[in-house]
Amino acid sequence: MKTSKYFMPTLREVSSDAETISHQLMLRAGLIRKQAAGIYTYLPLGFKVLKKIENIVREEMERSGAIEILASALQNAELWQESHRWYEYGAEMFRLQDRHGRDFCLGPTHEEIFTDLVRNNISSYRQLPLNLFQIQTKYRDEKRPRFGVIRSREFIMKDAYSFDIDEEGLNKSYEEMYKAYRRIFDRCNLKYQVVEADTGNIGGSSSHEFMVISEVGEDSLIFCDNCGYSANVEKAQAVDRQFVAESIKKKEKVYTPNIKTIDKLAEFLSIESSKILKAVLYTDEKARTFMCLLPGDREVNEIKLKKLLGIKELNLASEEEIYKVTKCKPGFSGPVGINKEVFIVADNEVKTMTNFVVGANEEDYHIINVNLNEFNVNIYGDIKNAEEGDNCIKCGNKLSSSKGIEVGHIFKLGTKYSKLLKATYLDKNGKEQPMVMGCYGIGITRTLAAIIEQNNDEDGICWPKHLAPFEVAVIPVNIKDEEQANLAEKIYEQLKNHNIDVLLDDRDERVGVKFKDIDLIGIPLKIVIGKKISEGQVELKFRSGKETKLVNIGDIIEEVKNFYSLT
Ligand SMILES: O=C(C[C@@H]1CCCCN1)Cn1cnc2cc(Cl)c(F)cc2c1=O
Numbered sequence: 001m002k003t004s005k006y007f008m009p010t011l012r013e014v015s016s017d018a019e020t021i022s023h024q025l026m027l028r029a030g031l032i033r034k035q036a037a038g039i040y041t042y043l044p045l046g047f048k049v050l051k052k053i054e055n056i057v058r059e060e061m062e063r064s065g066a067i068e069i070l071a072s073a074l075q076n077a078e079l080w081q082e083s084h085r086w087y088e089y090g091a092e093m094f095r096l097q098d099r100h101g102r103d104f105c106l107g108p109t110h111e112e113i114f115t116d117l118v119r120n121n122i123s124s125y126r127q128l129p130l131n132l133f134q135i136q137t138k139y140r141d142e143k144r145p146r147f148g149v150i151r152s153r154e155f156i157m158k159d160a161y162s163f164d165i166d167e168e169g170l171n172k173s174y175e176e177m178y179k180a181y182r183r184i185f186d187r188c189n190l191k192y193q194v195v196e197a198d199t200g201n202i203g204g205s206s207s208h209e210f211m212v213i214s215e216v217g218e219d220s221l222i223f224c225d226n227c228g229y230s231a232n233v234e235k236a237q238a239v240d241r242q243f244v245a246e247s248i249k250k251k252e253k254v255y256t257p258n259i260k261t262i263d264k265l266a267e268f269l270s271i272e273s274s275k276i277l278k279a280v281l282y283t284d285e286k287a288r289t290f291m292c293l294l295p296g297d298r299e300v301n302e303i304k305l306k307k308l309l310g311i312k313e314l315n316l317a318s319e320e321e322i323y324k325v326t327k328c329k330p331g332f333s334g335p336v337g338i339n340k341e342v343f344i345v346a347d348n349e350v351k352t353m354t355n356f357v358v359g360a361n362e363e364d365y366h367i368i369n370v371n372l373n374e375f376n377v378n379i380y381g382d383i384k385n386a387e388e389g390d391n392c393i394k395c396g397n398k399l400s401s402s403k404g405i406e407v408g409h410i411f412k413l414g415t416k417y418s419k420l421l422k423a424t425y426l427d428k429n430g431k432e433q434p435m436v437m438g439c440y441g442i443g444i445t446r447t448l449a450a451i452i453e454q455n456n457d458e459d460g461i462c463w464p465k466h467l468a469p470f471e472v473a474v475i476p477v478n479i480k481d482e483e484q485a486n487l488a489e490k491i492y493e494q495l496k497n498h499n500i501d502v503l504l505d506d507r508d509e510r511v512g513v514k515f516k517d518i519d520l521i522g523i524p525l526k527i528v529i530g531k532k533i534s535e536g537q538v539e540l541k542f543r544s545g546k547e548t549k550l551v552n553i554g555d556i557i558e559e560v561k562n563f564y565s566l567t
Pocket residue numbers: 089092093094108109110111140141158159160202409411439440441442
């Protein structure tokens with residue numbers, strides 16, 4: 001390919017709404033262009049790398065025995081009504097009607113579609129296990145698309161669905177996918193962590209997420225360097241602290257004028273925030289208001305709370321709802337003296353708290369030296385976020401935390417969809433059984449961005465060699481110099497004849513501009529044709545490490561093949 005005939009519109013600057021380095025570089029290097037909020041066009045360079053990632057995914061999925069299909073993006077509502085999910089998802093689902101007024105959605109995921117396909121075409125245990133996958137565009141109307149293609153409203157996903165006769169079969173399929181995912185992300189040169197994850201409302205028993213370690217990641221992961229325990233903070237557990245028991249002190253109401261936050265209260269009373277009992281009021285889908293209690297230095301984990309109480313909708317109580325329970329405005333809520341009817345859930349760590357501070361349910365007042373006999377907790381449980389510095393639930397070692405970008409998520413679904421959609425098979429006794437399913441997703445476009453997040457420097461993208469949009473860039477220092485231009489053309493042709501994916505930068509630009517562009521788009525190897533031509537030599541410049549090497553013209557093919565270890 002020659003830059004004079006190519007389409008790679010590079011930019012020097014990008015608008016400030018590109019907050020992450022991958023978003024900035026994908027725009028500047030001419031990989032994508034924004035069509036609308038959360039909707040992108042992939043230009044030639046971006047498309048080429050996308051295809052390389054897809055091929056890695058395809059190869060490893062097929063190696064695991066999965067079979068590729070391509071399902072429709074348009075999905076008929078009937079299937080989502082059968083699975084009761086048509087009304088479960090609200091604004092996030094892109095819905096539309098066809099010319100006959102029939103309801104459709106643009107597929108955000110394909111559990112229903114794949115289950116319907118298999119129930120209509122598989123009927124015997126002899127035809128299982130089966131793992132079907134696709135690489136297809138997904139549509140989700142994210143409330144806040146951000147970070148370029150990392151959280152977009154239209155994205156490319158590899159999604160796979162496995163069908164087995166029983167739990168044991170599912171465990172084997174799940175294990176195969178787990179190994180395939182490791183091979184895929186290893187081949188993408190990604191530094192990632194596999195974490196135990198929440199299954200969300202997709203159902204199923206357990207799931208793992210593949211998290212690319214990155215400060216711009218929206219997910220928080222907790223892990224133990226010692227024993228390898230790692231989990232999304234949504235699900236991560238830590239050892240409950242046992243507070244030192246003190247002898248009971250005299251309870252006392254104290255004036256705390258306008259002190260409404262834990263930190264201000266701890267400072268005002270010169271105590272640790274863990275000596276304060278934090279009370280957070282929530283409402284559920286039945287509009288019941290209930291109170292959560294945790295040590296003041298803990299945060300509520302709403303996913304754990306919902307699971308513990310079996311709640312579908314959880315919202316922070318409004319000022320009115322708080323007033324109804326505490327007869328007070330927010331900031332002074334506490335469990336002492338409220339109506340016995342109000343349901344109280346407390347984190348396990350509250351069990352060992354003594355002489356703690358609570359809101360007095362009176363404006364500008366708190367009560368110190370309160371103890372557990374002053375109120376009734378309906379249920380104790382783990383409703384807190386595990387944090388860095390907590391003790392590992394598995395080995396007791398100190399836990400670490402980092403941010404992650406979720407690039408893969410695999411689920412043991414069980415029989416949720418096969419029961420709802422009657423995807424059954426006849427077992428060897430001729431008895432009808434529901435298939436046991438798993439589902440497995442990789443964000444292809446998100447993986448592209450994650451690779452850039454982890455592979456860049458001040459000059460631009462530093463692709464892992466085998467993922468770069470071109471393998472070599474041939475750059476004559478001065479295209480007007482006949483000898484340089486001819487040699488560049490010759491080298492370009494020679495490389496093409498050896499199946500090297502080469503870009504000839506034949507633009508009439510200063511060499512510095514060419515170097516800047518080629519380094520921005522991250523081509524791993526530049527062959528520079530300049531003054532050394534008189535000694536029959538050219539300069540190889542390597543993108544990562546920025547080293548330079550003079551080679552004889554006759555050795556170029558050898559050198560390039562060595563660099564790509566193609567020999
Ligand atoms: O997609 C999954 C689970 C797995 C992930 C891997 C590949 C197969 N599906 C979970 N999920 C996420 N967002 C959604 C958004 C909408 Cl609007 C929807 F209608 C459904 C879903 C939905 O089900």
